[in-house]
Amino acid sequence: MDYNFREIEQKAIEKWKAENVYKVEYPSTKPKFYVLDMFPYPSGAGLHVGHPLGYIASDIFSRYKKLKGFNVLHPMGFDSFGLPAEQYAIQTGQHPAKTTVDNIKRYKEQLSKIGFSFDWEREVSTADASYYKWTQWIFCQLFEHWYDKTADKAKEIKELIAIFEQEGNLNVAAACGDNTNKFTAPEWTSFSEMEKSDMLMQYRLAYQADSWVNWCEGLGTVLANDEVKDGFSERGGFPVEKKKMSQWFLRITAYAQRLLIGLETLDWSDSMKEMQRNWIGKSIGAMVKFEIKNHSGFVEVFTTRIDTIFGVSFMVIAPEHELVDLISTSEYKEEIKAYQKYCNTRTDTDRQSDVKNVTGQFLGAYAINPFNGVEVPIFIADYVLIGYGTGAVMAVPSGDQRDFLFAKKFNLPIIPILDTQISIETEANPTKEGKYINSDFIDGLEFKAATNKLIEALEIKKIGYGKVNFRMRDAGFSRQRYWGEPFPIFYENGIPKLLELKDLPLELPEVISYKPAGSGESPLSTATKWVNELGDGKTRETDTMPAFAGSSWYFLRYMDAQNDNEFVSVAAQQYWQDVDLYIGGTEHAVGHLLYSRFWHKFFYDKGLVSTEEPFKKLVNQGMIQGRSLLTKENQIKGISGGLNVPINLADNKDRLFKDKLVYLSKNDNRFENIDVEKDVNWEENENGQFILLQNEVEKMSKSKYNVVNPDDIINEFGADCFRMFEMFLGPIEQHKPWDTQGIGGVSRFIGKLWRLFNFDENGNAHFSTTKGDDEAYKILHKTIKKVTEDIERFSFNTAVSAFMICVNDLSKFKLQDKNILSDLVLLMAPFAPFTTEFLWEKLGNDVCILKQGNWPIFNESFLVENLINYPISFNGKVRAKLDLDAALSENEIEKIVLENENVIKILDGKAPKKVIVVKGRIVNVVI
RNA sequence: GCCCAGGUGGUGGAACUGGUAGACACGCAGGACUUAAAAUCCUGUGACUUUUAUCGGUCGUACGGGUUCGAUUCCCGUCCUGGGUACCA
CATH class of the missing domain: 3.10.20.590 (Ubiquitin-like (UB roll))
Known part of the structure; x- marks a missing residue:
């Protein structure tokens, strides 16, 4: 009997269905193990071969843990809110809910072919009202809480109101807005309802504040930085400018310190922790006030190098800083306006990365160094961002390269402050070594002593204080989009108020167009009936939540996916605890993985979960890249090169022949204006005219014509071969290009495994039931050891090659020992579930492997x-x-x-x- | 720009804690079986060099330095590629 994967897969699927093998046991007396994949966004392009890489790895680990006796939770769901669905809706008029459901259906079909051990009864989809009901409820909880720095945890707003009524906010240590005024209890009582609401906004963990956004008038919407290119929208090419808008925020900064120290307890890669540490960006420094000459105000700066204050030769504030209009002198007004306009068109990323072009504008005003009274000019420059720190820096050109370049350009003094700073004529020297010079009362001191002395002096003179600063900012939580969770908020007399749990979910209204309203408001604002349906002049919030809302807690929902009364029950959470193994890409290093940790810590403070961290161990999978073919420079007139061409149109030497280009010019609008006779620089051989394309390895995407669909591979080679081949490609965490050339090797290996069973034409396997050769046992136990160790360290590619070696070595025996075959089948079961299920039955077992099998035990004595x-x-x-x-x-x-x-x-x-x-x-x- | 990761034969990769560089595959070349093909099996395969053939020798893990008895692995510097950079997910 030959190996027929279609038949084998069909049989296994029926068997698993009949035995209901993937249903998660709950309640259970077994130890739990929670294996989680980062759930996919169900895009219109369907699943490509890159997606399953992590899922196969997690499936192998899940099956391994099941065979070792654990009760494993290994769920799957969909991160189904997001921009692409909305963009598609705008283009086609189809409701995103419809396309999303279609896409999910397709994803599930594709996933089911690969043989994952998901329990689909626990599926979640973030765009389902039954799910986002709880996302909205969590938002309500955040709105109703503030952060008590003394207790170092979140507390209910009503407790804060009680304190305000008793003693105002004079003694409250809370995470709050920077300019929160102090008030007494009588003052609080005298506040209007609006004033009270505004004051509480300074404390809530979900709050409203003004912030700068990329506004595109032409598209009538707010854009992400990556949608803006050189001051214009990537779509449409309309000008983009900075605009101040009121937005919802989450006060993640309240948790900065806990997010930082929590990293120490996690089994994540050092690089991943390092990225989070750098993002949180804790720095110890000082706040200093510089008075302004002939003006009552002051410039406040945060610096980590207070020791360099005697080297300050100018100040720089952000172009958007509110002081600009107040302190600039009339003679520079026009230049300032022009410069602000220029900065307004640049994204924060551009402003920080462009270090070659030094630009700035003098305001005509001077700041006074609080320690030596020296007057220094105040500039605005694009390298200082309004959203970072105080939006102002004290510039020390001898120690900071960016300040140095600025000083050179504007002919400002460069004052050395340490005796170790040499050759500062050519570049800044940021050293902390040596003794201070030109520095008044810290002359001769070293870094630590000088810093302490200066902070002490600041505090005595009441012009500043030592401060711990975090680079991380609060998370923007508003989107002016349609396809996201509506906020459970309505406004009454301009005051935002919460809906009650019984009124949730607040479902998305139908709208005529998914386009932005154009006024800066979200598409929801056009659903006037929905906006006003509460009556009495009450109006609904029309912004929606960002995509990270739903993904910040989905791992908890899997524990109790169908619970209508709670987001997750206490009992389910206490059994499943947290995620033991989380597999996903590094692209989520600081977004999703930080927001989830933040929400989880908030739930922990509330007593809603029993662990402080959600993801114990994290494994990062690399991306599978596609091979694409692109046109080269000067090949086609009017096309600048680098245009993707479908791979199947080229021959095996990457040549695109004339007839194929004619086809392309009719079917791809990027090529439609080409005159194939005149515009193309043809080469020629005996087969005709062609151009030689260039090979490139790129991210897989529909527009690059380089997407490889797993369905095709499975049809040709079978699901087990596909699974093992993906694992065999290389280490899970590494990026690698997809290349099907090698798949034949894995396919041949499965054939060799099959032949070990000596099937006759009636489908009966032939093996020996008496104990075989010691050498065969040595081969087996070497493999047990290697494969077990490799799975434990997520080295699946080497596990596959260990199987190959094992099968090659066993092939020299004519008849195999049944015990050896049984153990080999068990070892391979996590990798090739279909084939092993079939072989398991042929070895005389009635019940499927996951229910009946146990992981083989390594015996060292065979290896001596x-x-x-x-x-x-x-x-x-x-x-x-x-x-x-x-x-x-x-x-x-x-x-x-x-x-x-x-x-x-x-x-x-x-x-x-x-x-x-x-x-x-x-x-x-x-x- | 800043933060993080990676760079090993023609190709994917192995070498787990500083201890035989290239396991296992792909590809390629040659051979067996076959009327032929497919499938399968066997042999060789980093580069250079020596030899009738062996036995050998030299170089070699992006590049330049360093530490060490010994470096793909540790340290310093450079180049290139990928991810993130706060409204892509």
């Missing part, structure tokens, strides 16, 4: 070696080998080696300086 093949190296180069008794001591080995004929020959009469023996590994003779 009496001889060790020692490499003998000379100065680190291996030049001889020697089989030696494993029991020999270092001294005995050295003696035997030096007496060896070959060694004597290589030594050629020279006496070795030293002999290093590493027992069981290597001998190194130093000449």
